[in-house]
Amino acid sequence: MKLASLPQGRDGRLIVVSDDLAWYADADHIVPTMQALLDDWDRYFPQIEALSIELAHAAIPRRRFHEREACAPLPRAYQWVDGSAYVNHVELMHKAHGADLPASFWTDPLMYQGGSDGFCGARDPIHIADPAWGGDFEAEIVVVTGDVPQGASPQQALGHIRLVGLINDVSLRNLMPGELAKGYGFVQSKPASHLSPAFVTPAALGAAWQCGRLSGTLMVDLNGQPFGRVEAGEECTFDFGTLIAHLAKTRSIGAGTIIGSGTVSNRDPDGSPGRPVPQGGRGYACIAEQRTVETLATGEAVTPFLKAGDTVRMEMRDAKGKSIFGAIDQTVVLG
């Protein structure tokens, strides 16, 4: 089942979207918003699922779904916590600052609390007030949870995953070293993130969803050119069950919590940091990685951070080549 939200008020209104993302049916007569559905999942899910089946059979009135008309599935959420499941990314970011990766980072997930009071839609522009901040994208997988009790095991946590989607976790690279040095996480260096047009139930992902990991190629384009063709199912050190259990170690988690995988990142088959796509590699899901690889290779980063007018696109397709979550497709606007 695929769900999305159309703009209405602060929280949008819930719609059910067909598997091919071509059609939708209103769902807000059953439950008004995606958050309200997540709040009372067991009560509403059967009716929403029945609606989804009727939509698939064209047995109810349906309308054309246009990704550009959707707002973020959750235009705001009660929690957004981003992990670092792809430790290759973290290792590259450490190298960028001349630091070695602590060995514990391979066993103890790195996670930070992000701002969840406003998520942008997939076609909303990336607003960056000051180009000197070093704007960057980060393509990631996210899951949305129901209520998770304190102390849940990774295995138990998997059972509380309601939905899966994509995020562009916009980052301001030049503000990050100062905030990391403080130790208190990211406050200014992470502006609003952008969510994929649709969120999808794990069941609808089929074999691509296994044990809390999503397999498939996350396609990232910068200015219409392939920038990343990273494999989300590979080198994913921490599955989502482990990330959720990490967060739930000391407290329960409320329904509608969004958990991110961190930037999807692969090494090269020879064990070195990945090569750019034009050089036959899988490329990168953020600019900072490419800059780090450039610096390691030549002593100088040449790929600039985001500039006004740049376009960024993120998408995953299923085995039949159809878009799973719809595309995040954006233009950078300064100011």
Add this chain to the structure above:
Amino acid sequence: MKLASLPQGRDGRLIVVSDDLAWYADADHIVPTMQALLDDWDRYFPQIEALSIELAHAAIPRRRFHEREACAPLPRAYQWVDGSAYVNHVELMHKAHGADLPASFWTDPLMYQGGSDGFCGARDPIHIADPAWGGDFEAEIVVVTGDVPQGASPQQALGHIRLVGLINDVSLRNLMPGELAKGYGFVQSKPASHLSPAFVTPAALGAAWQCGRLSGTLMVDLNGQPFGRVEAGEECTFDFGTLIAHLAKTRSIGAGTIIGSGTVSNRDPDGSPGRPVPQGGRGYACIAEQRTVETLATGEAVTPFLKAGDTVRMEMRDAKGKSIFGAIDQTVVLG
């Protein structure tokens, strides 16, 4: 005007409370929840204020307000960001780890994103699953904002403060050094926080609210004994306008964002870290400060962190000795 929430669903139902916290009137026929009021403040505030005036004149049906029956004013919020306005606290915490305070901490606010998906009520027990985690309380002032545009100045930010309250920002001290070393802020070391029974408009605070700082004695009792009698209006390096503007530097802030002052903390008049209340000092608003002062003085911390059955109370009173926000008054429960 004073507002509170009574338990109902996930978000409570809004009530207006009399200045003396003795009476309340239902407000959910005007707007159902405190979040909904904050979402549409300009629309609903006149009606809620009129209700408050009628309550003050006993011109409408009213009921006894019992602090113990209230849930958190915002049982969940879209954002919780805690600052460190009282740099004396931060300096003591650095000393506890044998580190010097960076000079920039006096001019650049330290802030972290906290979990906002669940706030406990003022009389709810403090649940700590493992006593080895080193449970502690932190008594702080909070404000709740409306929408704040990106780039708002400290002065502009002050105009977006809707409500003021207290928080017990529960901390797990023994988990903090590991998380601080990661640089990504607090994920496991900050379980759910507890909010005061009532939140109060800045206007209702009168002269105690000046330029984004609240004056008055924050009374903290541990096991029925005075533990802190700290002055919230003194040594508050960053006013709330500055904290909000810091958060809003790179992104807008959504209505209902809760911003904390950090642990209220005063030095001794001679410039040394504060002395305990029984020794004639103002004491402390968290156990960790007292332990640090003990360690600096004798080489050993003797005050234990929270144990099962401990009671913690936090309250501020106005010039007439009346409770402003009601009391946070809790018992520690392990498990």
